[in-house]
Amino acid sequence: MRALFALLAVLIALPVAAQQSVPPAPYAYRQLEDPVLEAEAQALMETLRCLKCQSQSIADSDAAMAGDMRHQVRIRIAAGDSAEEVRAWLVERYGDYVSYEPVLSATTWPLFAVPVILVLVAGLLFWRRFRRRA
Missing domain, CATH: 1.20.5 (Single alpha-helices involved in coiled-coils or other helix-helix interfaces)
Known part of the structure; x- marks a missing residue:
């Protein structure tokens, strides 16, 4: 009986142990230094859907996935990619569903x-x- 309770406790604790403990990406919550690039990134982030929340843009979501997507948008914009190039990359990676502006x-x-x-x-x-x- 004790073994059954121990097994049950382990099975209940597995989802808790599987929680993500990785810190957020550097640009998930930090803005770019250049205000023009940040404005371009922000405008793009408001048109991209959080894949975890499904009803919020990545600009509004606090999900870890949205933070990672914000980070990717910001570093690609800072690297010189246009907003449409970043959108095309995200659509290629995650599918048409990621964009609020379908083509x-x-x-x-x-x-x-x-x-x-x-x-x-x-x-x-x-x-x-x-x-x-x-």
């Missing part, structure tokens, strides 16, 4: 086309219904 591509065109088709069908149905009454 039209082979995988995302239905997101743009389906609402237009639904509006056209609804308009056609309304037009036919009201035409019969007149």
